Amino acid sequence: MSDVRTELLGQFTDEHAEVLLDRLEAAGIEHWVKRTGAFTRVLFAGDWGTRVFVDTERLDEARQLADEVLGT
Numbered sequence: 001m002s003d004v005r006t007e008l009l010g011q012f013t014d015e016h017a018e019v020l021l022d023r024l025e026a027a028g029i030e031h032w033v034k035r036t037g038a039f040t041r042v043l044f045a046g047d048w049g050t051r052v053f054v055d056t057e058r059l060d061e062a063r064q065l066a067d068e069v070l071g072t
Helices: 014-027 038-043 056-070
Strands: 006-012 031-035 050-055
Touching: 006 014, 006 031, 006 056, 014 031, 014 050, 014 056, 050 056
Parallel strands: none
Antiparallel strands: 006 050, 031 050
16 A cells, blocks of 8 residues: 555546546656546536546646646
8 A cells, every 4th residue: 555645636527537647647646536436426416527636745746737638
């Protein structure tokens, strides 16, 4: 098990998450995802898309990558 502490980067559409995860991987930023299933999406409106968690020490860098992916 890793000793890396993570923090929520954000909740993204599945499409944006796939692009972002590729960028995080390329940058060597450790990350984890929580994907919601179809059943959960139907019952819980706030549980849509994919939540991405990243290494706390590289959060600022990960935010920049997320902004690039989202075009903001």
